[in-house]
Amino acid sequence: MKLEMRDQPGQLVAALQPISAVGGNIIAVIHQRETLAATETLDVQIVLELPEEGSLPKLLELLREQGVSVVRIGEQRLLYECTLITIGHLMHTDLSDTVDRIDTTGSAEVTDLSLAMPAINSPSSARITIRSTTREEMKKAIRILRGVAEQKDLLIIEPLEGV
Amino acid sequence: MMRIVILGFGSVGRGIARAILAKNLDLTVTGLADSRSGLIDPAGIDLLAALDRKGNGDLCGNPDVSPADVVAKADYDVLVEVTPTNVDDGEPALGYIRAALGRSKHVVTSNKGPIALAYPELRDLAEANGVFLKYEATVCGAIPLIHAMQEGLAGNTISRLYGVFNGTCNYILTRMAEDSLTYEQALAEARELGYAEADPTYDVEGIDAAIKLVILANAILDMRTTLDDVERTGITLLTPEALRLAEDQDCTIRLIGEIVPEAGVLRVSPRIVAKTHPLVVEGTLNAVTVETDLAGDLTFIGKGAGSTETASAVIGDLLYIRERHVQGS
Numbered sequence: 001m002k003l004e005m006r007d008q009p010g011q012l013v014a015a016l017q018p019i020s021a022v023g024g025n026i027i028a029v030i031h032q033r034e035t036l037a038a039t040e041t042l043d044v045q046i047v048l049e050l051p052e053e054g055s056l057p058k059l060l061e062l063l064r065e066q067g068v069s070v071v072r073i074g075e076q077r078l079l080y081e082c083t084l085i086t087i088g089h090l091m092h093t094d095l096s097d098t099v100d101r102i103d104t105t106g107s108a109e110v111t112d113l114s115l116a117m118p119a120i121n122s123p124s125s126a127r128i129t130i131r132s133t134t135r136e137e138m139k140k141a142i143r144i145l146r147g148v149a150e151q152k153d154l155l156i157i158e159p160l161e162g163v
Numbered sequence: 164m165m166r167i168v169i170l171g172f173g174s175v176g177r178g179i180a181r182a183i184l185a186k187n188l189d190l191t192v193t194g195l196a197d198s199r200s201g202l203i204d205p206a207g208i209d210l211l212a213a214l215d216r217k218g219n220g221d222l223c224g225n226p227d228v229s230p231a232d233v234v235a236k237a238d239y240d241v242l243v244e245v246t247p248t249n250v251d252d253g254e255p256a257l258g259y260i261r262a263a264l265g266r267s268k269h270v271v272t273s274n275k276g277p278i279a280l281a282y283p284e285l286r287d288l289a290e291a292n293g294v295f296l297k298y299e300a301t302v303c304g305a306i307p308l309i310h311a312m313q314e315g316l317a318g319n320t321i322s323r324l325y326g327v328f329n330g331t332c333n334y335i336l337t338r339m340a341e342d343s344l345t346y347e348q349a350l351a352e353a354r355e356l357g358y359a360e361a362d363p364t365y366d367v368e369g370i371d372a373a374i375k376l377v378i379l380a381n382a383i384l385d386m387r388t389t390l391d392d393v394e395r396t397g398i399t400l401l402t403p404e405a406l407r408l409a410e411d412q413d414c415t416i417r418l419i420g421e422i423v424p425e426a427g428v429l430r431v432s433p434r435i436v437a438k439t440h441p442l443v444v445e446g447t448l449n450a451v452t453v454e455t456d457l458a459g460d461l462t463f464i465g466k467g468a469g470s471t472e473t474a475s476a477v478i479g480d481l482l483y484i485r486e487r488h489v490q491g492s
Contacts, residue, residue, distance in 0.1 A: 083412065085405050085435060114411070116404035125404040127411070155400045157409075160325070160419055160434040160442070 002072040003063070007042040011068070015044065018062035025049040043071070049079065051134075078109060078131035080138045084145065088154035090115065090124045098148050099128075108132035108141035165485045166239045168194030170230050170259055171246035172213070172223045175273050175300070178474030179243065180210045190481065194237030198246070201228030203237045230255070234262045241484060243477060244272040245300075250365075250374055250390065253277040260285060260296075267292040269488070271480040273300030273473055279377045279390065286382075295488065297480035298382070302375045303328060303449045305472035306465040307479060312383045312453065319455035321384060325421040326442055326451030328375045328431075330467040331359045331366035332398050332418040334447045336406070336433075340415050343403045358447055368397035369431035372420040376429050384424045396432040413438050 005011045012031070019026055030045040050056060056075075063070060090098070099110045112129035128145075132138040142158065149156045167190055169176050176197075183190050191207040197217070202208055202224030213223045234242060242263035246256050253276035260270050260277050264285065272278065277285065278298045289296040299309045312321070327333050331353055338349040350367070353359035365371050373393040380386040398418050409416050419434040419442070436443055441462040444450045449467030454460050466472040 083435065085408055085416070087400055087402055087405050114408055116402075116408060118402070118404055123400070123402060125402045125408055127408040155396065155433075157405065157416060157433050157435055159414075160417075160436045160440070 001046055001048070001070055001074070003044045003046060003068050004041050004071050005044065005068045007040050011042070012044065014066045015063065015068045016046075018059055018066065019046070019048055021062060022055040022059045023051045024055065024059065077133060078111070080132045080135055081111075081129060082132075082138055082142065083112075083127060083129045083159060084142070085125060085127050085157040086145075086149065086154050087125045087157070088123050088149075088152065090126055090154065091117070093152035093154065095126070098145075098152070098154075101144055101148055102130060102141050105137065105141060105144065107134070107137040164189050164191055165241065165481070166191050166193045167241045167243050167481065168192065168196075168233055168237050168239045169243045169245065170196050170233065170256075171244065171274075172197040172217055173245070173247065174470040175245040175473045175477065176243075177214060177217065178470030178472075179245065179477055180214055182471065182474050182478055184210050184214075188478065188482070193239050194233040195224060196228070196230040196233045197223045198230070200224040200226045201230055201233045203228065203233055205238050230259060231262070234259045235266070239268060241269040241271055241481060243481070244270060244274055244277075245473075245477065246274060248275045248374075250276050250279065250370070253280045257281060261288065264288045264292055264294060264296065267294055269295045269297075269484050271297045271300075271477055271484070273298075273477055275301045275371075275374045275378060278382065279374045282378070282381045283387075295484045297483065298378070299480050300473050300476035301378055303451060303463075303465070304467040304469060305475050306449060306451065306463045306467065307476065308451055308463055309379075309383060310479065310483075311461075311463065312379075316453070316455055316458055316461075319457045321424065321453055321455055323421070323423050323454040324379065324384075324451065325419055326462075327417055327444060327449050328372040328420040328451070328467070329366055329369070329418060330447030330449055331363065332369075332372070333444065333449070334358050335367070335398060336401070336415070336417055337445050339401065339403055340406045340410060343407065345403055346399060346401055367399050369395045369418060369420075372418060372431045373429075376420045376422055376431065380422055380424070380429060384422065386422075386424060386427070388429055393429040393431060395430075398433055401433060409435050415443055417443060 026048050028047040111131045114127040117124040130141050195202045195208050200222035217223050256274045257277040263270050278301050334353050335349040338344050373395050380388045414435050414437050416433050417436050420431045442450045450464040452462045
Protein backbone atom coordinates (compact mmCIF):
# COMPACT_ATOMS: atom_id res chain seq x y z
CA MET A 1 0.00 0.00 0.00
CA LYS A 2 1.09 3.57 -0.58
CA LEU A 3 0.77 5.93 2.37
CA GLU A 4 0.99 9.66 2.70
CA MET A 5 2.08 11.16 6.02
CA ARG A 6 3.33 14.42 7.52
CA ASP A 7 7.07 14.90 7.13
CA GLN A 8 7.77 15.00 10.85
CA PRO A 9 9.89 12.86 13.21
CA GLY A 10 8.07 9.80 14.54
CA GLN A 11 5.53 9.66 11.74
CA LEU A 12 6.92 6.51 10.10
CA VAL A 13 6.86 4.61 13.39
CA ALA A 14 3.30 5.81 13.94
CA ALA A 15 2.36 4.40 10.56
CA LEU A 16 4.05 1.03 11.11
CA GLN A 17 2.75 0.41 14.62
CA PRO A 18 -0.85 -0.38 13.55
CA ILE A 19 0.45 -3.08 11.20
CA SER A 20 1.90 -5.10 14.04
CA ALA A 21 -1.19 -4.30 16.13
CA VAL A 22 -3.34 -6.29 13.67
CA GLY A 23 -0.77 -9.10 13.50
CA GLY A 24 0.59 -8.13 10.09
CA ASN A 25 4.05 -8.87 8.77
CA ILE A 26 6.04 -6.09 7.07
CA ILE A 27 7.92 -7.39 4.04
CA ALA A 28 9.37 -4.13 2.70
CA VAL A 29 9.26 -0.39 3.37
CA ILE A 30 10.16 1.86 0.46
CA HIS A 31 10.76 5.43 1.51
CA GLN A 32 12.08 7.83 -1.11
CA ARG A 33 12.38 11.49 -0.29
CA GLU A 34 12.01 13.49 -3.43
CA THR A 35 14.30 16.49 -3.22
CA LEU A 36 12.09 18.62 -5.40
CA ALA A 37 8.92 17.91 -3.49
CA ALA A 38 7.52 21.12 -2.11
CA THR A 39 4.83 19.48 -0.06
CA GLU A 40 5.07 18.88 3.63
CA THR A 41 3.97 15.31 3.28
CA LEU A 42 6.00 12.19 2.68
CA ASP A 43 5.16 9.20 0.48
CA VAL A 44 5.94 5.75 1.81
CA GLN A 45 5.23 2.40 0.18
CA ILE A 46 4.80 -0.61 2.40
CA VAL A 47 4.58 -4.24 1.34
CA LEU A 48 2.94 -6.29 4.02
CA GLU A 49 1.24 -9.55 4.72
CA LEU A 50 -1.93 -9.74 6.81
CA PRO A 51 -2.95 -12.81 8.79
CA GLU A 52 -6.52 -12.86 7.49
CA GLU A 53 -8.61 -10.95 5.00
CA GLY A 54 -10.75 -9.31 7.69
CA SER A 55 -7.79 -7.49 9.24
CA LEU A 56 -7.48 -4.94 6.40
CA PRO A 57 -10.45 -2.68 7.39
CA LYS A 58 -9.20 -2.67 10.99
CA LEU A 59 -5.72 -1.62 9.83
CA LEU A 60 -7.11 1.20 7.68
CA GLU A 61 -9.10 2.50 10.63
CA LEU A 62 -6.04 2.49 12.91
CA LEU A 63 -3.96 4.29 10.27
CA ARG A 64 -6.60 6.98 9.92
CA GLU A 65 -6.55 7.49 13.67
CA GLN A 66 -2.80 8.12 13.40
CA GLY A 67 -3.39 10.81 10.78
CA VAL A 68 -1.87 8.74 8.00
CA SER A 69 -3.78 8.69 4.74
CA VAL A 70 -3.74 5.66 2.51
CA VAL A 71 -3.20 6.74 -1.09
CA ARG A 72 -3.40 3.36 -2.80
CA ILE A 73 -3.84 -0.28 -1.93
CA GLY A 74 -2.73 -3.03 -4.28
CA GLU A 75 -3.90 -6.34 -3.02
CA GLN A 76 -2.55 -9.76 -3.86
CA ARG A 77 -4.68 -12.26 -2.09
CA LEU A 78 -2.92 -15.46 -3.20
CA LEU A 79 0.65 -14.92 -2.17
CA TYR A 80 2.03 -18.48 -2.15
CA GLU A 81 2.60 -20.62 -5.20
CA CYS A 82 3.43 -24.28 -5.63
CA THR A 83 3.72 -26.31 -8.83
CA LEU A 84 3.20 -30.08 -8.86
CA ILE A 85 3.00 -32.72 -11.56
CA THR A 86 0.46 -35.51 -11.52
CA ILE A 87 0.39 -38.68 -13.63
CA GLY A 88 -2.44 -41.14 -14.13
CA HIS A 89 -5.81 -41.51 -15.77
CA LEU A 90 -6.62 -37.87 -15.15
CA MET A 91 -9.63 -37.46 -17.43
CA HIS A 92 -11.24 -40.79 -16.53
CA THR A 93 -10.96 -39.84 -12.87
CA ASP A 94 -12.62 -36.44 -13.45
CA LEU A 95 -9.89 -33.83 -13.58
CA SER A 96 -12.33 -30.98 -12.94
CA ASP A 97 -13.40 -32.67 -9.68
CA THR A 98 -9.72 -32.91 -8.68
CA VAL A 99 -9.33 -29.16 -9.30
CA ASP A 100 -12.62 -28.40 -7.53
CA ARG A 101 -11.52 -30.15 -4.35
CA ILE A 102 -8.78 -27.55 -3.99
CA ASP A 103 -10.78 -24.55 -5.24
CA THR A 104 -13.63 -25.19 -2.81
CA THR A 105 -11.28 -24.59 0.15
CA GLY A 106 -11.68 -20.88 -0.66
CA SER A 107 -8.13 -20.10 0.40
CA ALA A 108 -6.26 -22.03 -2.31
CA GLU A 109 -6.89 -22.15 -6.03
CA VAL A 110 -5.58 -23.97 -9.06
CA THR A 111 -4.38 -21.07 -11.23
CA ASP A 112 -2.66 -22.95 -14.02
CA LEU A 113 -2.99 -26.38 -15.56
CA SER A 114 -1.03 -27.92 -18.44
CA LEU A 115 -2.16 -31.30 -19.66
CA ALA A 116 -0.40 -33.83 -21.90
CA MET A 117 -2.38 -36.80 -23.18
CA PRO A 118 -0.14 -38.91 -25.41
CA ALA A 119 -2.67 -41.65 -26.37
CA ILE A 120 -6.07 -42.97 -25.45
CA ASN A 121 -5.88 -45.39 -22.52
CA SER A 122 -2.32 -44.49 -21.60
CA PRO A 123 -1.75 -42.34 -18.53
CA SER A 124 -1.74 -38.59 -18.99
CA SER A 125 0.45 -36.05 -17.18
CA ALA A 126 -0.49 -32.64 -15.87
CA ARG A 127 1.35 -29.75 -14.30
CA ILE A 128 -0.78 -28.00 -11.69
CA THR A 129 0.00 -24.62 -10.18
CA ILE A 130 -1.75 -23.84 -6.91
CA ARG A 131 -1.81 -20.44 -5.26
CA SER A 132 -2.88 -19.86 -1.68
CA THR A 133 -3.32 -17.09 0.87
CA THR A 134 -0.97 -18.55 3.48
CA ARG A 135 1.69 -21.23 3.80
CA GLU A 136 -0.63 -23.25 6.04
CA GLU A 137 -3.37 -23.15 3.41
CA MET A 138 -0.87 -24.41 0.82
CA LYS A 139 0.05 -27.34 3.03
CA LYS A 140 -3.64 -28.06 3.43
CA ALA A 141 -4.19 -27.91 -0.35
CA ILE A 142 -1.31 -30.34 -0.94
CA ARG A 143 -2.73 -32.68 1.70
CA ILE A 144 -6.08 -32.58 -0.11
CA LEU A 145 -4.36 -33.33 -3.42
CA ARG A 146 -2.48 -36.27 -1.86
CA GLY A 147 -5.76 -37.66 -0.55
CA VAL A 148 -7.43 -37.30 -3.96
CA ALA A 149 -4.41 -38.94 -5.62
CA GLU A 150 -4.62 -41.93 -3.33
CA GLN A 151 -8.33 -42.29 -3.94
CA LYS A 152 -8.01 -41.94 -7.75
CA ASP A 153 -4.74 -43.86 -8.01
CA LEU A 154 -2.74 -40.91 -9.34
CA LEU A 155 0.96 -40.24 -8.83
CA ILE A 156 1.79 -36.81 -7.38
CA ILE A 157 5.26 -35.36 -7.87
CA GLU A 158 5.92 -32.61 -5.36
CA PRO A 159 8.67 -29.99 -5.59
CA LEU A 160 11.86 -30.66 -3.62
CA GLU A 161 11.86 -27.20 -2.11
CA GLY A 162 8.96 -26.12 0.09
CA VAL A 163 6.29 -23.63 -0.85
CA MET B 164 50.95 -54.81 8.42
CA MET B 165 47.29 -55.53 8.92
CA ARG B 166 45.75 -58.91 8.16
CA ILE B 167 42.32 -59.07 6.58
CA VAL B 168 39.94 -61.71 5.29
CA ILE B 169 37.62 -60.94 2.40
CA LEU B 170 34.18 -62.56 2.25
CA GLY B 171 32.61 -62.16 -1.17
CA PHE B 172 34.62 -62.17 -4.39
CA GLY B 173 32.19 -60.44 -6.71
CA SER B 174 32.56 -56.95 -8.13
CA VAL B 175 33.47 -55.28 -4.82
CA GLY B 176 35.71 -58.08 -3.49
CA ARG B 177 37.70 -58.18 -6.70
CA GLY B 178 37.94 -54.38 -6.74
CA ILE B 179 39.53 -54.53 -3.30
CA ALA B 180 41.92 -57.31 -4.39
CA ARG B 181 43.00 -55.32 -7.45
CA ALA B 182 43.57 -52.18 -5.37
CA ILE B 183 45.69 -54.13 -2.87
CA LEU B 184 47.76 -55.55 -5.76
CA ALA B 185 48.12 -52.19 -7.50
CA LYS B 186 48.99 -50.07 -4.48
CA ASN B 187 51.30 -50.52 -1.56
CA LEU B 188 48.59 -50.54 1.12
CA ASP B 189 50.41 -52.91 3.49
CA LEU B 190 47.40 -55.20 3.79
CA THR B 191 47.79 -58.98 3.85
CA VAL B 192 44.84 -61.15 2.92
CA THR B 193 44.91 -64.26 5.11
CA GLY B 194 41.44 -65.54 4.17
CA LEU B 195 39.17 -65.32 1.15
CA ALA B 196 35.79 -66.83 0.33
CA ASP B 197 33.06 -66.63 -2.27
CA SER B 198 29.68 -68.30 -1.91
CA ARG B 199 31.00 -71.74 -2.90
CA SER B 200 34.59 -71.97 -1.70
CA GLY B 201 37.19 -70.62 0.69
CA LEU B 202 40.91 -70.24 1.26
CA ILE B 203 42.96 -69.72 4.43
CA ASP B 204 46.66 -68.90 4.29
CA PRO B 205 48.36 -67.21 7.27
CA ALA B 206 51.31 -66.27 5.01
CA GLY B 207 49.06 -64.30 2.65
CA ILE B 208 46.93 -65.44 -0.29
CA ASP B 209 48.16 -64.98 -3.85
CA LEU B 210 45.44 -62.52 -4.96
CA LEU B 211 46.54 -62.44 -8.60
CA ALA B 212 46.10 -66.22 -8.87
CA ALA B 213 42.70 -65.99 -7.11
CA LEU B 214 41.56 -63.25 -9.54
CA ASP B 215 42.71 -65.40 -12.47
CA ARG B 216 40.81 -68.43 -11.21
CA LYS B 217 37.66 -66.35 -10.72
CA GLY B 218 38.13 -64.77 -14.16
CA ASN B 219 38.29 -68.25 -15.73
CA GLY B 220 35.03 -69.19 -14.06
CA ASP B 221 36.72 -71.45 -11.50
CA LEU B 222 36.16 -71.42 -7.74
CA CYS B 223 38.34 -68.88 -5.95
CA GLY B 224 39.31 -71.46 -3.30
CA ASN B 225 38.67 -74.90 -1.87
CA PRO B 226 35.02 -76.11 -2.01
CA ASP B 227 35.51 -77.83 1.37
CA VAL B 228 36.24 -74.51 3.10
CA SER B 229 33.09 -72.45 3.77
CA PRO B 230 32.87 -68.69 4.39
CA ALA B 231 31.89 -69.51 7.98
CA ASP B 232 35.13 -71.57 8.34
CA VAL B 233 37.17 -68.61 7.11
CA VAL B 234 35.49 -66.26 9.63
CA ALA B 235 35.93 -68.72 12.50
CA LYS B 236 39.37 -70.19 11.80
CA ALA B 237 41.56 -67.74 9.89
CA ASP B 238 44.02 -65.49 11.67
CA TYR B 239 43.13 -61.86 10.93
CA ASP B 240 42.57 -58.36 12.33
CA VAL B 241 39.66 -57.23 10.15
CA LEU B 242 36.79 -59.03 8.44
CA VAL B 243 35.95 -57.40 5.10
CA GLU B 244 32.37 -58.48 4.44
CA VAL B 245 31.36 -57.68 0.83
CA THR B 246 28.81 -60.38 0.00
CA PRO B 247 25.54 -59.47 -1.79
CA THR B 248 22.84 -57.59 0.13
CA ASN B 249 19.85 -59.44 1.53
CA VAL B 250 17.31 -56.97 2.91
CA ASP B 251 14.93 -59.56 4.33
CA ASP B 252 17.06 -60.96 7.13
CA GLY B 253 20.61 -59.80 6.33
CA GLU B 254 21.88 -63.37 6.16
CA PRO B 255 24.29 -64.99 5.75
CA ALA B 256 26.32 -61.77 6.15
CA LEU B 257 24.76 -60.90 9.52
CA GLY B 258 25.92 -64.21 11.00
CA TYR B 259 29.48 -63.72 9.68
CA ILE B 260 29.64 -60.20 11.12
CA ARG B 261 28.36 -61.35 14.52
CA ALA B 262 30.89 -64.21 14.56
CA ALA B 263 33.82 -61.92 13.69
CA LEU B 264 32.85 -59.24 16.25
CA GLY B 265 32.42 -62.06 18.80
CA ARG B 266 36.05 -63.06 18.08
CA SER B 267 37.06 -59.42 18.74
CA LYS B 268 37.82 -58.80 15.06
CA HIS B 269 37.10 -55.43 13.45
CA VAL B 270 34.53 -55.50 10.65
CA VAL B 271 34.32 -53.43 7.46
CA THR B 272 31.28 -54.06 5.28
CA SER B 273 29.64 -52.82 2.07
CA ASN B 274 26.57 -54.91 2.84
CA LYS B 275 23.43 -52.84 3.43
CA GLY B 276 21.31 -55.68 4.87
CA PRO B 277 22.98 -56.23 8.25
CA ILE B 278 23.56 -52.50 8.88
CA ALA B 279 19.98 -51.52 7.97
CA LEU B 280 18.45 -54.37 9.98
CA ALA B 281 20.68 -54.75 13.02
CA TYR B 282 22.88 -51.68 13.47
CA PRO B 283 22.24 -51.07 17.20
CA GLU B 284 22.92 -54.71 18.09
CA LEU B 285 26.09 -54.88 15.97
CA ARG B 286 27.38 -51.56 17.32
CA ASP B 287 26.90 -52.76 20.90
CA LEU B 288 28.60 -56.06 20.09
CA ALA B 289 31.57 -54.22 18.54
CA GLU B 290 31.80 -51.93 21.55
CA ALA B 291 31.62 -54.84 24.01
CA ASN B 292 34.52 -56.50 22.18
CA GLY B 293 36.57 -53.32 21.81
CA VAL B 294 36.59 -53.36 18.00
CA PHE B 295 35.43 -51.14 15.12
CA LEU B 296 32.44 -51.72 12.86
CA LYS B 297 32.71 -49.59 9.69
CA TYR B 298 30.24 -49.40 6.83
CA GLU B 299 31.10 -46.39 4.62
CA ALA B 300 30.56 -48.43 1.43
CA THR B 301 26.91 -49.17 2.28
CA VAL B 302 25.77 -45.66 1.28
CA CYS B 303 26.63 -43.87 -1.97
CA GLY B 304 29.68 -45.96 -2.95
CA ALA B 305 32.73 -43.75 -3.26
CA ILE B 306 31.29 -40.68 -1.49
CA PRO B 307 32.70 -40.54 2.08
CA LEU B 308 29.34 -39.37 3.40
CA ILE B 309 29.31 -41.32 6.67
CA HIS B 310 32.86 -40.28 7.52
CA ALA B 311 32.04 -36.65 6.72
CA MET B 312 28.97 -36.70 8.95
CA GLN B 313 30.59 -38.57 11.84
CA GLU B 314 33.97 -36.83 11.81
CA GLY B 315 34.05 -33.68 9.70
CA LEU B 316 30.62 -32.45 10.78
CA ALA B 317 30.85 -33.66 14.39
CA GLY B 318 29.14 -31.12 16.64
CA ASN B 319 26.70 -30.00 13.95
CA THR B 320 22.98 -30.65 14.22
CA ILE B 321 21.63 -32.02 10.97
CA SER B 322 18.19 -30.60 10.25
CA ARG B 323 17.64 -32.22 6.87
CA LEU B 324 19.41 -34.56 4.53
CA TYR B 325 18.28 -35.26 0.98
CA GLY B 326 19.64 -36.42 -2.32
CA VAL B 327 20.03 -38.80 -5.18
CA PHE B 328 20.90 -42.17 -3.62
CA ASN B 329 20.33 -44.48 -6.57
CA GLY B 330 22.43 -44.26 -9.74
CA THR B 331 20.18 -46.59 -11.75
CA CYS B 332 17.13 -44.36 -11.28
CA ASN B 333 19.18 -41.26 -11.92
CA TYR B 334 20.42 -42.72 -15.20
CA ILE B 335 16.88 -43.63 -16.29
CA LEU B 336 15.50 -40.16 -15.43
CA THR B 337 18.44 -38.41 -17.11
CA ARG B 338 17.81 -40.35 -20.32
CA MET B 339 14.03 -39.79 -20.20
CA ALA B 340 14.62 -36.04 -19.92
CA GLU B 341 17.42 -35.85 -22.51
CA ASP B 342 15.87 -37.82 -25.35
CA SER B 343 12.18 -38.09 -24.37
CA LEU B 344 12.57 -41.85 -23.87
CA THR B 345 9.76 -43.76 -22.20
CA TYR B 346 10.51 -45.36 -18.85
CA GLU B 347 10.66 -48.79 -20.53
CA GLN B 348 13.13 -47.60 -23.19
CA ALA B 349 15.40 -45.94 -20.65
CA LEU B 350 15.32 -49.03 -18.43
CA ALA B 351 16.22 -51.27 -21.37
CA GLU B 352 19.17 -49.01 -22.13
CA ALA B 353 20.30 -49.05 -18.49
CA ARG B 354 20.19 -52.86 -18.53
CA GLU B 355 22.26 -53.04 -21.72
CA LEU B 356 24.91 -50.86 -20.11
CA GLY B 357 24.92 -52.97 -16.95
CA TYR B 358 23.47 -50.16 -14.78
CA ALA B 359 20.27 -52.09 -14.02
CA GLU B 360 19.76 -55.66 -12.85
CA ALA B 361 17.63 -58.18 -14.74
CA ASP B 362 15.07 -57.63 -11.98
CA PRO B 363 15.28 -53.87 -11.39
CA THR B 364 12.58 -53.76 -8.66
CA TYR B 365 15.03 -53.06 -5.88
CA ASP B 366 16.31 -49.91 -7.63
CA VAL B 367 13.30 -48.53 -9.50
CA GLU B 368 10.80 -48.98 -6.66
CA GLY B 369 13.07 -46.92 -4.41
CA ILE B 370 13.90 -49.80 -2.04
CA ASP B 371 17.67 -49.37 -2.41
CA ALA B 372 17.41 -45.63 -1.67
CA ALA B 373 15.09 -46.33 1.28
CA ILE B 374 17.60 -48.79 2.83
CA LYS B 375 20.32 -46.16 2.59
CA LEU B 376 18.05 -43.67 4.40
CA VAL B 377 17.45 -46.23 7.16
CA ILE B 378 21.21 -46.75 7.56
CA LEU B 379 21.89 -43.00 7.80
CA ALA B 380 18.92 -42.45 10.13
CA ASN B 381 19.91 -45.22 12.54
CA ALA B 382 23.69 -45.00 12.42
CA ILE B 383 24.27 -41.25 12.09
CA LEU B 384 21.09 -39.45 13.10
CA ASP B 385 20.29 -41.53 16.16
CA MET B 386 16.82 -42.47 14.96
CA ARG B 387 15.28 -45.91 15.38
CA THR B 388 13.73 -46.75 12.05
CA THR B 389 13.08 -49.70 9.77
CA LEU B 390 12.38 -49.99 6.06
CA ASP B 391 8.64 -49.94 6.82
CA ASP B 392 8.98 -46.40 8.22
CA VAL B 393 10.08 -45.04 4.85
CA GLU B 394 7.30 -43.50 2.74
CA ARG B 395 8.28 -44.79 -0.68
CA THR B 396 7.29 -44.13 -4.30
CA GLY B 397 9.37 -45.39 -7.22
CA ILE B 398 9.86 -44.10 -10.77
CA THR B 399 8.05 -46.83 -12.77
CA LEU B 400 4.98 -44.69 -13.51
CA LEU B 401 6.86 -41.64 -14.77
CA THR B 402 6.13 -40.48 -18.30
CA PRO B 403 8.26 -38.50 -20.79
CA GLU B 404 5.44 -35.93 -20.79
CA ALA B 405 5.84 -35.36 -17.05
CA LEU B 406 9.55 -34.70 -17.58
CA ARG B 407 8.71 -32.28 -20.40
CA LEU B 408 6.19 -30.43 -18.22
CA ALA B 409 8.95 -30.02 -15.62
CA GLU B 410 11.45 -29.01 -18.30
CA ASP B 411 9.08 -26.21 -19.48
CA GLN B 412 9.70 -24.55 -16.13
CA ASP B 413 13.48 -25.12 -16.11
CA CYS B 414 13.04 -28.03 -13.75
CA THR B 415 13.50 -31.76 -13.98
CA ILE B 416 12.42 -34.83 -11.98
CA ARG B 417 14.77 -36.84 -9.76
CA LEU B 418 14.20 -39.69 -7.32
CA ILE B 419 14.98 -38.00 -4.01
CA GLY B 420 15.56 -39.66 -0.65
CA GLU B 421 14.89 -37.27 2.23
CA ILE B 422 15.29 -37.39 6.01
CA VAL B 423 13.94 -34.67 8.31
CA PRO B 424 15.03 -35.98 11.75
CA GLU B 425 12.97 -33.66 13.90
CA ALA B 426 9.73 -34.39 12.03
CA GLY B 427 10.57 -38.10 11.83
CA VAL B 428 10.22 -37.94 8.03
CA LEU B 429 11.87 -40.61 5.88
CA ARG B 430 10.73 -40.42 2.31
CA VAL B 431 11.79 -41.63 -1.14
CA SER B 432 9.81 -40.16 -4.04
CA PRO B 433 10.18 -38.53 -7.43
CA ARG B 434 10.38 -34.76 -6.94
CA ILE B 435 10.46 -31.66 -9.12
CA VAL B 436 13.90 -30.05 -8.83
CA ALA B 437 15.19 -26.84 -10.45
CA LYS B 438 17.81 -27.74 -13.06
CA THR B 439 20.24 -25.33 -11.40
CA HIS B 440 20.03 -27.23 -8.10
CA PRO B 441 23.36 -28.89 -7.18
CA LEU B 442 21.55 -32.23 -6.73
CA VAL B 443 20.68 -32.40 -10.41
CA VAL B 444 23.54 -34.65 -11.50
CA GLU B 445 23.70 -36.61 -14.73
CA GLY B 446 23.95 -40.33 -15.42
CA THR B 447 24.67 -42.77 -12.59
CA LEU B 448 26.14 -40.20 -10.20
CA ASN B 449 24.91 -39.82 -6.63
CA ALA B 450 24.53 -36.47 -4.84
CA VAL B 451 23.55 -35.69 -1.26
CA THR B 452 22.86 -32.36 0.43
CA VAL B 453 23.22 -32.12 4.21
CA GLU B 454 21.71 -29.11 6.01
CA THR B 455 23.52 -28.32 9.24
CA ASP B 456 23.42 -25.56 11.84
CA LEU B 457 27.12 -24.66 11.97
CA ALA B 458 28.49 -25.65 8.58
CA GLY B 459 25.46 -24.56 6.55
CA ASP B 460 24.50 -26.65 3.54
CA LEU B 461 26.96 -29.10 2.02
CA THR B 462 26.51 -31.12 -1.15
CA PHE B 463 28.52 -34.24 -1.90
CA ILE B 464 28.66 -35.57 -5.46
CA GLY B 465 30.35 -38.75 -6.67
CA LYS B 466 30.07 -42.25 -8.01
CA GLY B 467 27.57 -44.29 -6.06
CA ALA B 468 28.54 -47.71 -7.34
CA GLY B 469 31.24 -49.59 -9.23
CA SER B 470 33.94 -52.07 -8.34
CA THR B 471 36.85 -49.68 -7.78
CA GLU B 472 34.68 -46.90 -6.34
CA THR B 473 33.11 -49.13 -3.69
CA ALA B 474 36.54 -50.64 -2.96
CA SER B 475 37.73 -47.07 -2.27
CA ALA B 476 35.21 -46.74 0.55
CA VAL B 477 36.15 -50.15 2.01
CA ILE B 478 39.87 -49.35 1.89
CA GLY B 479 39.23 -45.97 3.50
CA ASP B 480 37.57 -47.78 6.42
CA LEU B 481 40.42 -50.32 6.65
CA LEU B 482 43.09 -47.64 6.81
CA TYR B 483 41.00 -45.68 9.35
CA ILE B 484 41.04 -48.73 11.62
CA ARG B 485 44.76 -49.26 11.14
CA GLU B 486 45.51 -45.62 12.03
CA ARG B 487 43.58 -45.86 15.27
CA HIS B 488 44.11 -49.45 16.28
CA VAL B 489 47.44 -50.87 15.27
CA GLN B 490 47.45 -54.58 15.81
CA GLY B 491 48.61 -57.67 14.02
CA SER B 492 52.06 -59.10 13.70
